[in-house]
Amino acid sequence: xxxxxxxxxxxxxxxxxxxxxxxxxxxxxxxxxxxxxxxxxxxxxxxxxxxxxxxxxxxxxxxxxxxxxxxxxxxxxxxxxxxxxxxxxxxxxxxxxxxxxxxxxxxxxxxxxxxxxxxxxxxxxxxxxxxxxxxxxxxxxxxxxxxxxxxxxxxxxxxxxxxxxxxxxxxxxxxxxxxxxxxxxxxxxxxxxxxxxxxxxxxxxxxxxxxxxxxxxxxxxxxxxxxxxxxxxxxxxxxxxxxxxxxxxxxxxxxxxxxxxxxxxxxxxxxxxxxxxxxxxxxxxxxxxxxxxxxxxxxxxxxxxxxxxxxxxxx
Numbered sequence: 001x002x003x004x005x006x007x008x009x010x011x012x013x014x015x016x017x018x019x020x021x022x023x024x025x026x027x028x029x030x031x032x033x034x035x036x037x038x039x040x041x042x043x044x045x046x047x048x049x050x051x052x053x054x055x056x057x058x059x060x061x062x063x064x065x066x067x068x069x070x071x072x073x074x075x076x077x078x079x080x081x082x083x084x085x086x087x088x089x090x091x092x093x094x095x096x097x098x099x100x101x102x103x104x105x106x107x108x109x110x111x112x113x114x115x116x117x118x119x120x121x122x123x124x125x126x127x128x129x130x131x132x133x134x135x136x137x138x139x140x141x142x143x144x145x146x147x148x149x150x151x152x153x154x155x156x157x158x159x160x161x162x163x164x165x166x167x168x169x170x171x172x173x174x175x176x177x178x179x180x181x182x183x184x185x186x187x188x189x190x191x192x193x194x195x196x197x198x199x200x201x202x203x204x205x206x207x208x209x210x211x212x213x214x215x216x217x218x219x220x221x222x223x224x225x226x227x228x229x230x231x232x233x234x235x236x237x238x239x240x241x242x243x244x245x246x247x248x249x250x251x252x253x254x255x256x257x258x259x260x261x262x263x264x265x266x267x268x269x270x271x272x273x274x275x276x277x278x279x280x281x282x283x284x285x286x287x288x289x290x291x292x293x294x295x296x297x298x299x300x301x302x303x304x305x306x307x308x309x310x311x312x313x314x315x
Contacts, residue, residue, distance in 0.1 A: 010127075012094075012097065013153075086116060086119065093109050097128075102132050105129045109122045123145040126142045127139040131163050137167070154180040157179045158193060161197075173197050188218045191210045192211065192214045195211045195224075195231070204234050204235050222252040229261060233264075242262060245262035246262070263282065
C-alpha cells in the first residue's frame with residue numbers, strides 16, 4: 001500500500017459569528033438614524049404650517065423627538081436581541097458539530113438562516129456539516145450561497161474545493177483553491193489542498209511546488225511536509241521523502257498516517273527493521289489502522305523468512 005497525501009479539513013466559521021451581526025446592527029442603526037431625521041424634519045414642516053400656538057408646537061416637537069428616539073432605541077434593542085439569539089444558536093451548533101452530531105448542528109444553523117438569510121458563516125458551517133455527512137452536492141449549494149453573500153471569503157472557496165474534490169471534480173476544485181489563493185496568497189491550507197488534487201492527477205512536480213509554498217508560509221505545517229514526502233515517494237525519491245516524513249513527525253509525532261508513510265518508504269529501501277519500528281508507532285497511536293497492521297505483518301514475515309533462508313544457506 002503506497003503512502004497517500006492528507007487533505008486539510010474544511011474550515012468552519014465559528015470565530016466569525018459576532019462580526020457580521022455587529023456590522024448589520026451598525027448599518028441598520030445609521031439607516032434608521034437618517035430615516036428618523038428626515039421623518040422628524042418632515043413632521044416639523046407640517047406642524048409649522050398648521051399655525052398652532054408656539055407652546056403647542058414645542059410640545060408636539062418634543063413628543064415627536066421622544067417618539068423617534070424611542071423607536072430607534074427599540075429597533076437597536078431588537079437587533080441586539082437577534083444578535084444574542086444567533087450567537088446562542090451558533091454556540092449550540094458548534095457544540096453539536098464538534099461532537100459529530102451534524103444533523104443537530106444543521107438544525108441550529110437552519111434556524112439562524114431563517115432569522116438572517118444573508119449571514120454567510122451559517123451557510124458555510126451548514127455546508128461543512130453536510131459534507132461530513134457525505135452530502136457534498138448539497139454542501140456545494142450552501143457554499144455557493146455563502147459566496148454570493150461574501151465572495152471574498154477564502155475559507156468558503158477552499159471548502160467548496162474540498163467538496164468538489166470529494167465528488168471527483170478535480171479541475172473545478174483547483175479553480176476554487178486558486179480563487180482562495182487569489183484572495184489570500186498566504187492561505188497555506190488552500191496550497192496544501194491544491195497540491196493534493198495535483199498529486200491525484202499525477203502532476204507530482206506541480207504538487208510539490210504547492211506543498212513548498214504551504215511550507216514557506218507555515219514551516220510547522222505537518223500535513224504539507226507529509227504530502228510533499230508522498231509526492232517525492234511517487235517520484236522514486238525515497239530518501240528525500242523520508243526526510244519530509246521525519247520533519248512532519250518532528251512537528252506532530254501523534255499523527256499515525258505519517259509514521260505509516262515513513263515506514264512504507266523505508267520498506268521500499270529495504271530497511272525492513274526500521275520500517276517495522278514506524279508501523280509499531282503507527283499502531284501504538286491508532287491500533288485500528290488496518291494498513292499498518294497489514295504491512296507490519298508482511299515485513300515481519302519477510303524479515304523472519306530472510307533470516308531463516310540465510311541460516312539454511314549457511315548450513
